[in-house]
Amino acid sequence: MTEFGWEFLPDRAIWWPSESTLIVSDLHLGKAAHFRRHGIAVPNGVNANTLVRLSALVSSHHPRRLLVLGDLFHSEENSEWLEFKTWLASLNAEPWFKEFRLVEGNHDILNPSAFAGMRLERSVRWNIGSWVFTHDPADLTDLPNGSRGVAGHLHPALGLVGKGRQSLQLPCWWYISERRVLVVPTFGTFTGSVPVRPKAGDQCWVTTGESVVPVPVER
Numbered sequence: 001m002t003e004f005g006w007e008f009l010p011d012r013a014i015w016w017p018s019e020s021t022l023i024v025s026d027l028h029l030g031k032a033a034h035f036r037r038h039g040i041a042v043p044n045g046v047n048a049n050t051l052v053r054l055s056a057l058v059s060s061h062h063p064r065r066l067l068v069l070g071d072l073f074h075s076e077e078n079s080e081w082l083e084f085k086t087w088l089a090s091l092n093a094e095p096w097f098k099e100f101r102l103v104e105g106n107h108d109i110l111n112p113s114a115f116a117g118m119r120l121e122r123s124v125r126w127n128i129g130s131w132v133f134t135h136d137p138a139d140l141t142d143l144p145n146g147s148r149g150v151a152g153h154l155h156p157a158l159g160l161v162g163k164g165r166q167s168l169q170l171p172c173w174w175y176i177s178e179r180r181v182l183v184v185p186t187f188g189t190f191t192g193s194v195p196v197r198p199k200a201g202d203q204c205w206v207t208t209g210e211s212v213v214p215v216p217v218e219r
Contacts, residue, residue: 004148004182008205008212012171012185013057019128022061024054025069025135025152026186028107030080049189051087058091064098066091067126069152069184070105070135081110085118092119101126105135105153140181148180155186157193158206158215169195170206172215177201 001007006023007015014023027050058066073081091097101121102108115122126133132149134140140149158172171185171193178201185207186193198204198217205214 002205008173008207009057010207010210010212011053011057012187012207014173014184015061015063020062020064021067022057022063022065023067023069023150023184024057024187025184026071026105026155026188026191027054027068028071028073028186028188028191029084030073030078050187051083053189054187055087058097062094062096064096066097066100067133068100068102069133069150070103071107071152071188072102072105073108073110081114088118088120103133103135137176137179137181137183140179143180148182150182150184152184152186154183154196155191155193156183156196157185158198158204159195160206160215169193170208172196172204172206174198175203177203 005016005018007017009015012024016023029050073084088100091100099121100119101123103126104122104124124134125139130147132140132143132147134149134151136153137149137151140151143149156172156174157169158174159167159169161167173185174183174196175181176183176198178199183196200217202217203214204217205212207213
């Protein structure tokens with residue numbers, strides 16, 4: 001459990017027990033179908049894998065709320081949107097589940113008609129208690145005193161160097177201390193990560209896929 005009262009999960013999600021909320025960001029569902037439509041070969045099953053992983057977290061935690069910090073869907077409506085609609089309908093049928101909330105990101109460009117009949121809340125920003133949630137951390141420059149922000153968008157990863165100059169890059173949670181903003185890793189299977197450069201005073205946690213490890217920031 002972190003100082004925020006949250007648990008960072010190895011599969012790049014956050015569990016907020018006091019609010020019974022599961023938090024993920026940047027699923028980019030439909031990205032594979034979008035690329036295939038434009039002649040770029042992408043393996044089948046990428047979209048399904050993201051939903052299978054999300055289903056596993058939902059099954060193990062039974063959240064009342066699922067909060068997505070933007071880029072739920074990658075682009076225009078395609079067959080993979082129908083997969084998601086079926087998945088969400090099944091989740092909404094669970095008696096313990098109460099709310100799916102999307103904080104919209106730059107890729108969430110679907111026509112509003114695509115959401116017809118879906119039990120799904122949408123906004124560009126969402127506040128609860130002292131927390132402010134949005135997609136892009138650049139939009140969290142106006143936090144009230146005592147508040148902290150949470151965002152995705154950057155797909156953050158931290159580069160680590162070991163003995164023998166071995167190196168690897170792992171998805172990370174990055175708390176930017178001077179801005180009071182937590183940037184969370186991308187959840188989607190077909191997304192990739194971008195290295196970040198934390199400063200002294202920041203905090204970072206990396207995930208190996210099996211465990212979450214805090215990493216000292218010495219810059």
